[in-house]
Amino acid sequence: MKKIFQITFILTSIICFSQNQEIIKERGNLSNPKGNIYKSLEVIDQREDKKIGEMTFGDAKEMKEVVFPTTVNNFLSQWYTDSNHKGGKNEMVLVLKHLKTYIGETVGKETEGEIEFSAQTFLKEGDTYKFLYKKDTVYSFRSKNISDVMMKNIPVVFAMFLKKTYTLKPKENAVTIDALTDYESYVRNNSEAYKNQALKDGVYLNHNAFMNQTPEQGNYVLEKNGKGAVLRAIKEENGKKDKISTNEMFAYVENGKAYRKTYSGFLELNKNDKGFYLISNRGYLLPAQNSTVFVNVGGTNGGMYGGVAVGLVGILERGLRQNKMKKEEKFPIYIDPLTGEYDFSEE
Numbered sequence: 001m002k003k004i005f006q007i008t009f010i011l012t013s014i015i016c017f018s019q020n021q022e023i024i025k026e027r028g029n030l031s032n033p034k035g036n037i038y039k040s041l042e043v044i045d046q047r048e049d050k051k052i053g054e055m056t057f058g059d060a061k062e063m064k065e066v067v068f069p070t071t072v073n074n075f076l077s078q079w080y081t082d083s084n085h086k087g088g089k090n091e092m093v094l095v096l097k098h099l100k101t102y103i104g105e106t107v108g109k110e111t112e113g114e115i116e117f118s119a120q121t122f123l124k125e126g127d128t129y130k131f132l133y134k135k136d137t138v139y140s141f142r143s144k145n146i147s148d149v150m151m152k153n154i155p156v157v158f159a160m161f162l163k164k165t166y167t168l169k170p171k172e173n174a175v176t177i178d179a180l181t182d183y184e185s186y187v188r189n190n191s192e193a194y195k196n197q198a199l200k201d202g203v204y205l206n207h208n209a210f211m212n213q214t215p216e217q218g219n220y221v222l223e224k225n226g227k228g229a230v231l232r233a234i235k236e237e238n239g240k241k242d243k244i245s246t247n248e249m250f251a252y253v254e255n256g257k258a259y260r261k262t263y264s265g266f267l268e269l270n271k272n273d274k275g276f277y278l279i280s281n282r283g284y285l286l287p288a289q290n291s292t293v294f295v296n297v298g299g300t301n302g303g304m305y306g307g308v309a310v311g312l313v314g315i316l317e318r319g320l321r322q323n324k325m326k327k328e329e330k331f332p333i334y335i336d337p338l339t340g341e342y343d344f345s346e347e
Contacts (some may be wrong), residue, residue: 024066025074025155030080030084032084038087038088038123039088040081040091041077041091042093042146043074043096044094046073046096046097051065052100052101053102053151055146055147063072064152072096080162090124091123094162101116110142111143112141113146113150114141115138115154117139117157121134127175130172132170133165169342173190184338187211191211192211198256203215203249205244205250210258215253216233216235220232230252234334246266263285263286276334277332277334278333281328281329301338
């Protein structure tokens with residue numbers, strides 16, 4: 001009788017505990033539209049705080065904790081396997097750094113909410129890893145049913161992140177698993193652009209080339225207009241001209257000084273103990289963006305994910321937010337050492 005009572009108590013406790021949880025569910029699929037080259041997905045959970053957040057649900061506004069149905073590794077790896085039935089030869093590793101939900105103020109009938117997300121992906125070959133992609137951002141929402149909207153979009157955030165990863169080639173430099181503990185510090189400590197005081201003059205076509213300090217080979221001369229703005233780079237060899245347009249450039253270095261290509265032209269790239277940075281603002285660096293982002297994550301009607309388009313309703317990514325400041329309001333904006341993208345975290 002005592003054993004039966006104990007079992008009943010345990011089952012009752014489990015049921016009561018689960019009633020205070022809202023479980024994240026798969027939404028659509030994670031299939032790679034260009035063909036699967038990854039046979040599996042493994043998640044390394046590096047979150048300092050594993051608790052995602054709490055929100056109210058239902059007419060009774062019951063407070064529930066947001067949770068994965070199992071470990072985040074089991075959840076995402078199984079979702080990936082279900083979405084990609086034909087395995088590739090490589091493995092993908094996703095390092096989850098941060099995942100948090102927050103509910104903000106209610107204005108009128110709508111409530112604000114945020115999902116903080118930070119993760120990195122790597123291609124695994126044997127015992128080594130090659131960097132693929134990183135995302136470190138905050139998604140903002142506004143809705144009458146904010147909890148339901150955010151719950152539906154947590155898996156979409158992962159789907160968008162993996163969709164971008166699928167399109168990228170891994171970096172050439174392979175590292176051991178120890179470097180994944182703090183890959184950003186590893187890059188800073190091992191990149192020529194960070195280690196060396198002087199930068200090599202020349203034209204750089206991408207972020208990796210700049211970090212490795214490998215400009216385009218040959219004696220390229222910068223052609224400028226009357227105002228000093230760079231129009232193109234030209235190299236003459238054996239009676240032939242080779243031209244590089246500004247649209248192809250990531251940056252150039254002239255007389256040891258770096259200039260980064262932006263939406264509004266080249267800006268001087270400065271460096272301090274924290275890294276490389278521009279003195280600018282969002283409005284100068286980024287074109288205006290629509291506040292709603294759509295991504296195909298499920299269904300059977302074709303599209304990026306072989307499915308129907310599912311919108312992140314009311315979402316606004318801080319990294320894409322249209323700048324409302326005046327052009328003269330400028331401040332340091334750092335360049336992410338892993339991706340070359342703008343880091344607005346200190347805004």
